[in-house]
Amino acid sequence: MKHARRLPSYLANRFKGWQATTFAENKSWFRHLAQEGQHPRSMIIACCDSRVHVTAIFGADQGEFFIHRNIANLVPPFSPDGDFHGTSAAVEYAVRYLKVAHLIVVGHSNCGGVEGCHDMCAGVAPDLEAQSSFVGRWMEILRPGYEATSKLDTRADRLRAMEQQSVLISLENLMSFPFVESAVLTDNLTLHGVWHDIGPGALHVYDPEIGEFSEV
Known part of the structure; x- marks a missing residue:
């Protein structure tokens, strides 16, 4: 080469x-x-963002986490169409073969992918709307998150809410994978969603009982 x-x-x-x-x-x-x-206890799905250092955040050592990173920490819905699916393949490998006990989706503040999705959905990012944009087509996964948060007052509020929506949508999509659903329903796997606020170094965990993220 x-x-x-x-x-x-x-x-x-x-x-x-x-x-x-x-x-x-x-x-x-x-x-x-x-x-x-390798026999990792957990799988982490995090954003590619260089500021999100998940092993440091959780004090993890080599061999502890099976890590997959992509733009905006998204998981697509189950779709076995024969095309290339890097994220889906990573989830399958972790759940079916490594048999991880925990699957953690990690979102974060100031996410460029989420901001791009917001602007694309608002019609002010024509480059991302183009069919030739890999980022734009990937961020379509988060479009329901834009629609769910579009009535919030400020751009900053909408972006933060969409960052957390990226976690929730990914968790919902994970349950569309038959092997994930089976592992969850038989108590062999638990799903978790967190949002990392980079500036203050805070971590917010999704609490299904109150339907919100709360700081650890």
Whole structure:
């Protein structure tokens, strides 16, 4: 592949530092992970946003989380049409083969994907409305969230509500997967929704009893 290049030196140097410290101090644990395979307790579905560092937020170690990231932490509805489905494949692998006990959808504040969806649905983002936009077509999953929050007074309120809608819509869509529904109904899997407020470092968890997100 003639267009590929070597790693930037700062990344190579960071790797060497990790190898000389964290790896060197935990060689037996890494050998165990390599030999025994992965047995994560939880799957995390989070946004690609570089500010959302889910392993740091939850203090997770290697081997603890099976992580899938995409634009705006969305899960599409079950649709076995034979096309490529990265998110659906990750969910299937985690639930059916890794048999995770928890599946956690992590939304966050200031989400660019959610903002783009808001503007696309409002008719002010023609680039995203184009059929050629991968982001726009993906964000159609969240359109019901725009419709549910469109009557809120301010743009900031609508965006925050849509960020939380991205979590709730994903949880609803997860239940459209037969193997997820079966695992949930037999108490082999629990679903969780959280929203991370980046600035103050807060975490809000969805409480189904009150139908709202409340801060941990």
